[in-house]
Amino acid sequence: METWTFASASIIVKVLISILVIFSVIILITRISGLRTFAKMSSFDFASTIAIGSILASVVLNTNQSLLKGSIALGGIVLFQTFFSYVTRKSKRLDSLFTNSPVMLMYEGKILYENLDKTNVGEDDLIAKLRESNALKFSEVRAVILESTGDMSVLHSSETTDLDAKVLQGVKGIPDYVNL
Structure with a gap:
């Protein structure tokens, strides 16, 4: 029983x-x-x-x-x-048709609020992810990307290095002023 x-x-x-x-x-x-x-x-x-x-x-x-x-x-x-x-x-x-594209949420220390709105991600969620990835300053954040899986990738460095264009391949919502 x-x-x-x-x-x-x-x-x-x-x-x-x-x-x-x-x-x-x-x-x-x-x-x-x-x-x-x-x-x-x-x-x-x-x-x-x-x-x-x-x-x-x-x-x-x-x-x-x-x-x-x-x-x-x-x-x-x-x-x-x-x-x-x-x-x-x-x-x-x-x-x-079937796969979500990754979307840029932050670029070179600047939050892309329009992309946050499009992806339904809150600023607090973004900042929590920055803390989780040990980003100490906004100025050190090269990019934050909401991946097609829903994970956020935080690319940061204390050095002023340019991002390789291949790293951003397929990412939507990259600001117009970015020359890759």
């Missing part, structure tokens, strides 16, 4: 076996498909990671779930993610 605070030995054994089997399957799938399976390179990768976690939890916690069904679902998500990544890599049109 299972209650809020108790589970029978047979249920606990099923959960433990499910953990061993489903995690073995996900390790096998990851070894076959590569580490990109869990990379957050795009919003689609992020969604895939959440779906994989949801399936893992469902199979492990619901002893009525089939391990085979869970394994097939995991494989299907990873296969679709791999296909989607391949298609968006080969087609610029599909890539621009």
